[in-house]
Each structure stands twice: as structure tokens, then as C-alpha cells.
Amino acid sequence: MSEMWHYSRRALMMKSSVIRETLKITQKPGIISFGGGLPASELFPTKELAEAAQKVLTEHGEKALQYGLTEGYLPLREMIAERASRQGINVSADEIMITGGSQQGLDMCGRVLLDWGDVVISARPTYLGAIQAFNAYFPKYVTLPSDDDGMTVDGLKEILETNDARMIYLVPTFQNPDGRTIPVHRRQRILEIAKTYGVPVIEDDPYSELFFEGTVPSPMKALDPDIVISLGTFSKLLAPGLRIAWLIAPPGVIDRFVRMKQGADLHTNTFAQYLIYEFAQNGKLDAHIKKVRELYSHRRNVMIEAMEHYFPDEVKFTRPNGGLFLWVELPAGVNTTTLLTKAVENSVAYIPGSAFYPEGGGDNTMRLNYSKPNETEIEEGIKRLAKLFKESLTKK
Numbered sequence: 001m002s003e004m005w006h007y008s009r010r011a012l013m014m015k016s017s018v019i020r021e022t023l024k025i026t027q028k029p030g031i032i033s034f035g036g037g038l039p040a041s042e043l044f045p046t047k048e049l050a051e052a053a054q055k056v057l058t059e060h061g062e063k064a065l066q067y068g069l070t071e072g073y074l075p076l077r078e079m080i081a082e083r084a085s086r087q088g089i090n091v092s093a094d095e096i097m098i099t100g101g102s103q104q105g106l107d108m109c110g111r112v113l114l115d116w117g118d119v120v121i122s123a124r125p126t127y128l129g130a131i132q133a134f135n136a137y138f139p140k141y142v143t144l145p146s147d148d149d150g151m152t153v154d155g156l157k158e159i160l161e162t163n164d165a166r167m168i169y170l171v172p173t174f175q176n177p178d179g180r181t182i183p184v185h186r187r188q189r190i191l192e193i194a195k196t197y198g199v200p201v202i203e204d205d206p207y208s209e210l211f212f213e214g215t216v217p218s219p220m221k222a223l224d225p226d227i228v229i230s231l232g233t234f235s236k237l238l239a240p241g242l243r244i245a246w247l248i249a250p251p252g253v254i255d256r257f258v259r260m261k262q263g264a265d266l267h268t269n270t271f272a273q274y275l276i277y278e279f280a281q282n283g284k285l286d287a288h289i290k291k292v293r294e295l296y297s298h299r300r301n302v303m304i305e306a307m308e309h310y311f312p313d314e315v316k317f318t319r320p321n322g323g324l325f326l327w328v329e330l331p332a333g334v335n336t337t338t339l340l341t342k343a344v345e346n347s348v349a350y351i352p353g354s355a356f357y358p359e360g361g362g363d364n365t366m367r368l369n370y371s372k373p374n375e376t377e378i379e380e381g382i383k384r385l386a387k388l389f390k391e392s393l394t395k396k
């Protein structure tokens with residue numbers, strides 16, 4: 001019967017992501033996967049979360065299991081405001097809305113800001129999940145290339161001059177997929193230009209608290225609160241399965257998001273909001289984040305050392321100072337999508353970089369994740385990749 005149904009253009013145009021498809025292949029037993037973007041599950045603080053859950057149910061059960069505000073649980077929003085102030089973002093809880101993952105925040109940005117054919121400006125490469133979220137609103141992408149400092153600015157003015165752009169979407173800190181970070185002077189330049197043209201900047205920031213050494217540039221939201229909508233999430237700081245994240249938007253703008261979310265799902269899971277709030281008390285969240293940073297920093301080091309040792313010299317890669325991913329660039333002519341089949345035969349997987357190019361390109365690049373595989377797997381997986389790279393380079 002369902003073959004006779006008519007689907008919306010939106011449903012017809014939604015494609016499954018390369019990441020989902022690749023992750024399916026990587027379920028193969030024995031495969032070393034650098035493909036996903038999963039946190040190290042061995043760090044999930046299950047015991048402390050169980051205690052927090054018990055406390056929430058015993059002490060606040062009637063509220064924690066009840067419908068809640070669309071904006072989210074106020075003490076959690078106050079806590080997020082306090083944490084944001086440590087990064088120089090001075091906002092009140094009224095400017096914060098809790099979302100079901102940042103992925104929902106991205107969808108809400110699409111709903112609130114995009115009509116059919118509107119232009120989204122982003123870096124290339126950029127986060128694939130954002131492209132998927134925005135695609136439901138049929139935008140057109142205009143992208144700018146990245147250098148070691150993330151999205152370049154040359155040409156941004158011209159794009160804004162000649163297009164009806166509705167947002168500049170950025171992951172300015174330890175970007176998924178390439179691990180690059182935009183330095184402050186470039187952030188300021190982007191904000192200046194965005195301001196001139198009255199276009200909001202979406203700062204998608206799941207990773208800035210997961211830095212390894214030194215300091216992190218000020219968030220764009222801290223540099224110019226009026227034109228930035230910022231997204232944060234507990235997914236990588238604590239546990240993605242809880243699906244709790246937040247969106248910060250200027251007063252007046254946040255109301256539009258709240259109205260939109262009301263229609264979508266009334267509000268985010270109340271119990272999970274109480275749970276995170278309870279868990280975070282007495283410095284437990286900060287202590288946990290410290291552990292996450294230490295482990296990922298170590299795994300990044302293991303990956304980079306292995307890459308320096310085994311990869312042929314022609315292969316370039318980024319050295320991120322935080323986050324979960326690094327980016328590998330092979331000489332032009334090597335196609336990492338074709339190479340993936342061979343890689344999977346050799347029990348190693350990655351995400352081909354072209355997935356992160358909304359306008360096409362990036363065929364010779366790939367994203368590697370170092371948070372999920374353990375140190376032994378990282379070393380072995382890099383060896384396997386190095387062998388494949390050498391073979392495909394000698395064939396060229």
C-alpha cells in the first residue's frame with residue numbers, strides 16, 4: 001500500500017549520510033574504525049550517573065518526570081550561563097534554550113533562518129550533520145576554503161554582496177571534521193563582515209572545552225554577542241545518549257527559537273536535564289571533563305606519532321589541539337572514497353573527506369577519529385592505512 005503514497009519533497013530529497021553508511025560497514029568484527037565520532041564509552045561515569053539518577057528520582061521525581069518548560073530546566077540553564085561566563089560569554093539563563101542535542105539546535109537554526117534557496121555560507125570542509133540538518137530547508141551552499149587557521153576570509157564580502165545569505169555556519173574551534181581552529185583575529189574579521197551585512201553567525205561549538213594544551217581562542221559569541229547564535233552540547237563532555245545540548249541566542253531572537261521548538265517537541269527530556277544538573281554538582285562535571293581531555297590528548301599523541309612514523313612523507317595531516325578528529329590529505333589524484341573499500345578489506349575504516357564538502361571536492365582527504373579507538377588499535381590502524389597509502393602512491 002505504501003508504494004502509492006506521495007512523499008514531501010523534503011522526504012524525497014533526504015539522503016542517508018556517508019557517515020551512517022560507513023558506520024554500518026565498520027560493524028564488521030575486527031575492524032579498526034577511525035570513522036565514527038563517538039566519545040570513549042569507557043569513560044562514561046555510569047556509577048555517578050546512577051547515584052545522580054537515584055537522587056533525582058527520590059528528591060525531585062514528581063517534577064523530573066513531568067512536562068517542563070520549552071526553554072528547559074532553569075537551574076540547568078543557569079549552570080550553563082555560569083559555565084559560559086568562564087569563556088567570556090555573558091548571558092542570562094533567558095538567552096539559553098535546552099535542545100535535544102546540538103543536532104536539534106542546527107535543525108532549529110534551519111527552521112528559523114532558512115527559506116527555500118537561501119544561501120548558507122560555510123567552510124569547506126564543514127560538519128556533515130549541519131549540512132544534513134539544513135538540507136531539510138533546501139538552502140544553497142556557498143563555501144570558502146580552509147587553511148591551517150580554518151575558514152579563510154578572502155571572498156567573504158563578495159559572497160555576501162552578491163548572495164542573499166541567511167547565515168554563516170562555523171565550527172570555529174577544533175572543527176569536525178578537520179580539527180582546525182580559527183584564531184581570534186580571523187574570528188573578529190568574520191564578525192565585522194557579518195555585522196556589516198546583517199547576517200548571523202552560527203557558532204557550533206561542541207569541542208572548545210576539550211582542549212589539550214595552552215588556551216583556546218575566545219568564542220565568537222564572547223567577541224560579538226549580538227550577531228552570534230551559539231550551540232553547545234553535553235554529548236562530548238559527558239554522554240551523547242542523554243541528548244542534552246543548548247542554544248544561546250540574543251534576547252528577542254531566542255523567543256523565535258522557543259516558539260519553533262514548542263511545535264517540534266514541546267521540550268527536551270526533563271529527566272535527562274535534571275540528571276545532568278545533579279551530576280554536575282560539586283565539580284563532578286569539571287573533573288570528568290579533565291579526564292576526557294587527558295585521554296583524548298594521549299590518543300591524539302599516539303595517532304600523530306604513529307602517522308609521523310608510518311605515513312609516507314607526501315601525506316599531510318592536521319595536529320589539532322583539542323576535539324576528536326584530525327584530517328589527512330593525500331596527494332591529488334588519490335581518491336579516498338575508492339580507497340575505503342580496500343581499507344575495509346584490510347579491516348580499517350575512516351570517513352572519506354568529500355562527505356564534508358557541500359559543493360563537492362576533497363576527494364583526496366579523510367577524517368580520522370582518535371577518541372574511540374584505544375591506543376593499540378590506533379597504532380595498528382595507522383600502520384594498515386600507511387600500507388594502503390604506500391600502495392596507492394606507488395601505483396600513481
Ligand SMILES: Cc1ncc(COP(=O)(O)O)c(C=O)c1O
Nearest residue numbers: 101102103127171176233235245
Ligand atoms: C560540529 C558538531 N555539531 C553538532 C554535533 C551534534 O552533537 P549532538 O550530539 O549534541 O547532537 C556534532 C556531533 O558530532 C558535531 O561534531
